[in-house]
Amino acid sequence: MSMNCIFGFSLFLLLLVVLNIYFFYNLSVEHRPATFKLPMVKSEPIPPVIKEINEYLNRLPSQYHTKNSKFVSVQRNLISSFNSSGASLDSVWQNVENWADEESLFPYKNGAAGQILQAMRTSQIAFVDNAPKGTQLKLLLVLKGNQKLYFKPKRYNLSDVIRGNIYAGYDRHNSEVFTYYLAMVLNYKWVAPSVIRRININYDILAHAVPGLKRTMVKNSQGSDCIYGKCYYCKINETVCPDSTGHIEGAGILYLDKYFKVNKSPWRHSYNSKKMEWENDKDFCKKVSSLLSTKRILNLIDIAIIDFLIQNGDRHRYEVYKHKILLLDNGKGLGNPMLDELDILAPLYQCCIISSKTWQMLELVSGGSLTETIQLLASFQGEKLTTDDHYRAIERRLLKVYATVMYCIGKHGSANVFHNIDGI
Numbered sequence: 001m002s003m004n005c006i007f008g009f010s011l012f013l014l015l016l017v018v019l020n021i022y023f024f025y026n027l028s029v030e031h032r033p034a035t036f037k038l039p040m041v042k043s044e045p046i047p048p049v050i051k052e053i054n055e056y057l058n059r060l061p062s063q064y065h066t067k068n069s070k071f072v073s074v075q076r077n078l079i080s081s082f083n084s085s086g087a088s089l090d091s092v093w094q095n096v097e098n099w100a101d102e103e104s105l106f107p108y109k110n111g112a113a114g115q116i117l118q119a120m121r122t123s124q125i126a127f128v129d130n131a132p133k134g135t136q137l138k139l140l141l142v143l144k145g146n147q148k149l150y151f152k153p154k155r156y157n158l159s160d161v162i163r164g165n166i167y168a169g170y171d172r173h174n175s176e177v178f179t180y181y182l183a184m185v186l187n188y189k190w191v192a193p194s195v196i197r198r199i200n201i202n203y204d205i206l207a208h209a210v211p212g213l214k215r216t217m218v219k220n221s222q223g224s225d226c227i228y229g230k231c232y233y234c235k236i237n238e239t240v241c242p243d244s245t246g247h248i249e250g251a252g253i254l255y256l257d258k259y260f261k262v263n264k265s266p267w268r269h270s271y272n273s274k275k276m277e278w279e280n281d282k283d284f285c286k287k288v289s290s291l292l293s294t295k296r297i298l299n300l301i302d303i304a305i306i307d308f309l310i311q312n313g314d315r316h317r318y319e320v321y322k323h324k325i326l327l328l329d330n331g332k333g334l335g336n337p338m339l340d341e342l343d344i345l346a347p348l349y350q351c352c353i354i355s356s357k358t359w360q361m362l363e364l365v366s367g368g369s370l371t372e373t374i375q376l377l378a379s380f381q382g383e384k385l386t387t388d389d390h391y392r393a394i395e396r397r398l399l400k401v402y403a404t405v406m407y408c409i410g411k412h413g414s415a416n417v418f419h420n421i422d423g424i
């Protein structure tokens, strides 16, 4: 064999080896999990309405991607509500008690919102008890001066991702506080002020704990006093313990000493594999319209938009005070920044109506203003509230809210979509 032949044959063998390696490499790559981060998609077929909304999302007018200059003055007012200090606790609580307004549950103008939050963070605790209402561990903090706070303890770090179904996991304490700010920025003021508060296990809790609370406490292996509480899901092995400095962090939520009516939400999620009526019936809104007023439906849609932004799919019931829905129990938001469960918006895309006032407000906060404002207002109390991933997720979901309204306009015309009704 000539040298040329040997060289050619070796080259051919080498090529075969390279091709083989390439072939097996490709095979193994196919079985590797994808590493890029895409929002999770359900395995079920995508309903046509979701596809249509996604098409509107891809063709969203550029104004929804940029800041709205008209927001500047609104933001200025918000800053003056929240950037405050120096009021005496007595005068703050007096203002709260005597407050009566049809638009806002609590005073907020001229620094009042910031003063209430400050008072909630710093007022001394008179006594602490279990708050056995609801399914999750929470405490009742009675402050000196007799104001009450619900205290939902921290169960997760801000960056923890909660996987599983829409109502999985414990409440997220930061979601309560975040939602308070979100609602205030979106001008939904039927909401209880909420703050991050850190309470000391000895000075704040044990020194003021009623005997009933002490009976629901155990020492852990490090000798710390931990609480398992009194509630539907409370278990002796699912305790909340102080950190290395002896503190328990949580959301302090102003307790509303008011009578309110509780209703079942028509769009509540199922807690088992059985589908709810709204999931099977495209004309479900017609059914709801025969039972509820347009005003109440518009109000449910306002709440659904907030729930969609934070991804709270657990609003199984809603409380009404003075004919308006109270934004209470917002702890199931901020679970997974990679997930946009669009069916939380079902009230909006099934009824295709929205209050003009709500829409105008949504249009004002485009292009990152929502994130920027919540971060700024929370910084006055020194809090971060959530991770950048969650802030990005909320901005992405806001675009989906715009797209859903565009879908409704495309389907029914703007005259049928926007409604001017007083009091919501």
Ligand SMILES: Nc1ncnc2c1ncn2[C@@H]1O[C@H](COP(=O)(O)OP(=O)(O)OP(=O)(O)O)[C@@H](O)[C@H]1O
Residues within 6 Å of the ligand: 133, 134, 135, 136, 137, 150, 171, 192, 253, 254, 255, 256, 257, 319, 328, 329, 330, 331
């Ligand atoms: N700030 C508040 N002021 C007064 N009552 C409140 C307040 N927050 C919640 N409640 C009442 O206490 C009940 C339980 O609160 P919440 O819903 O936050 O607890 P939960 O443990 O998450 O309950 P669930 O699992 O049923 O959602 C609510 O039904 C509501 O009526």
Ligand SMILES: [Mn+2]
Residues within 6 Å of the ligand: 134, 171, 314, 329, 331, 332
């Ligand atoms: Mn709840």
